[in-house]
Amino acid sequence: MLIMENGKRIQVFFFGKLSEIAGAATTLSNLHNTDELIQHLHTQFPALANEKFAVAVNKQTIHTNTELPDNCTVALLPPFSGG
Amino acid sequence: MDAIANTSNIMKKTPKNIFTEGPIAPAFISDSIAKHSSNTSIGGHSIFLGQVRADVIDDKQVIAIEYTAYNELALEKMHQIREAIFSKYPLTCMHIHHSLGRVAVGEICLFVFTSSAHRRAAIDACNEIVERIKNELPIWGKEILEDASHQWKVNQ
Numbered sequence: 730m731l732i733m734e735n736g737k738r739i740q741v742f743f744f745g746k747l748s749e750i751a752g753a754a755t756t757l758s759n760l761h762n763t764d765e766l767i768q769h770l771h772t773q774f775p776a777l778a779n780e781k782f783a784v785a786v787n788k789q790t791i792h793t794n795t796e797l798p799d800n801c802t803v804a805l806l807p808p809f810s811g812g
Numbered sequence: 813m814d815a816i817a818n819t820s821n822i823m824k825k826t827p828k829n830i831f832t833e834g835p836i837a838p839a840f841i842s843d844s845i846a847k848h849s850s851n852t853s854i855g856g857h858s859i860f861l862g863q864v865r866a867d868v869i870d871d872k873q874v875i876a877i878e879y880t881a882y883n884e885l886a887l888e889k890m891h892q893i894r895e896a897i898f899s900k901y902p903l904t905c906m907h908i909h910h911s912l913g914r915v916a917v918g919e920i921c922l923f924v925f926t927s928s929a930h931r932r933a934a935i936d937a938c939n940e941i942v943e944r945i946k947n948e949l950p951i952w953g954k955e956i957l958e959d960a961s962h963q964w965k966v967n968q
Contacts, residue, residue, distance in 0.1 A: 744882055745952030746964045788885045804882055804950075810965040811879065811886075811910060811951025812862050812922050812942065 738800050739766065745807040750776045764794040766803060782807045827891035830908045831883065835919035836861075844907060848927060854904050856931035858938035862922030864915050872957040876916045877965060882950040893944045901937040903928050908941065910951065 738758050743751045751774045760766045763784055771777050784791050785804040797803070841861070848854060867874045894906060904927045911921040924941050928934040945951075946967050953965035 742882070744880065744950065745954075748880075785882075785885065788888060804885070806882065806950050807952065807964070808966065809947065809950055810953045810967045811881070811949050812946040812967065 737761070737797065739797055740800075740802045741766070741770070742802065742804045744804065745810070747777070747780060747782060747805050747807050750774050750780070751805075760797060762794050762796050763791060763803070766797065770805075780807060827887035828894070829887065830890055830910050831881065831886075831912045832909050833911075833913050835911055835915045835921065836909050836923045838920065840909075841920070841923055841925075844923075844925060848905070851904060851927070853929055854927045855929045856934045857925065857927045858931070858934040859926075860922070860924040860938050860942045861920050862942075864917045864919055864921055866917040867955065869955065869957060869963055872959055872961070874917060874955045875958050876914050876956045877921065878914045878954040878956060878962075879910070879912045879921065880952050880954070881910075881912060886949045886951060889948055889950070890945075893941065893948065897937050897941055900940075901926075901928065901933040903933055903937055906937070906941070908945070910945070910949075914956070 737760070738756060739760060740754065740756050742754050751770070757766070757769065760769055763786065767784070783806045785806060786795055786797065787801050845857070848857065864877050865874070890908065897903070897906065907923070907925040909923040915921045922942070922945070924938055924945070926934045926938040926941070928937070954962050955965050956962050
């Protein structure tokens with residue numbers, strides 16, 4: 730049987746307060762860009778709606794909707810509070 | 813071993829680790845100062861030490877901060893900051909240590925140490941590094957309160 734599923738695997742990491750909402754990490758597939766991914770995460774974890782965060786794809790912070798490459802790593806970064 | 817940074821050190825590809833598990837011991841800081849006595853081109857050091865403060869939040873006192881980081885990205889960013897600071901200021905050396913995990917109030921969680929031939933470069937570079945660490949490194953502090961509840965730290 731022909732498997733039509735898009736094999737794109739996306740590993741998502743949640744940091745700081747966001748890890749309490751969504752856990753430390755999750756693996757997703759069938760999402761093509763960051764807008765789709767964020768929308769998916771908001772549906773899965775409604776509490777994310779109240780949180781401010783930046784998004785990094787393969788360790789690059791993005792500012793607009795970005796295509797997700799195969800086997801990429803996406804990180805959700807709440808405001809930093811080191812030091 | 814790497815008490816004194818040199819040019820080949822700056823050019824190194826693998827980012828240097830800055831993270832220490834738990835608090836930064838005062839003895840480590842004094843050892844670090846002592847190691848610089850052999851470099852007699854240095855005329856001034858600047859040191860910043862971040863200490864965990866016993867803030868009071870809703871009548872509850874902070875007893876510790878638990879730090880986590882996106883390590884890989886933090887080390888990459890720190891490497892970029894290190895290079896930018898070295899090209900901006902005539903520094904002899906620069907050392908940075910940040911805690912991960914639990915650090916109790918009164919303990920040291922950040923140690924930034926710069927040295928130069930003349931004081932101005934060490935002082936200005938040290939200040940700029942501290943600001944950039946707070947603004948740019950993906951590190952998060954969870955403030956643990958006395959009743960074991962917590963709140964996520966917000967940098968001012």
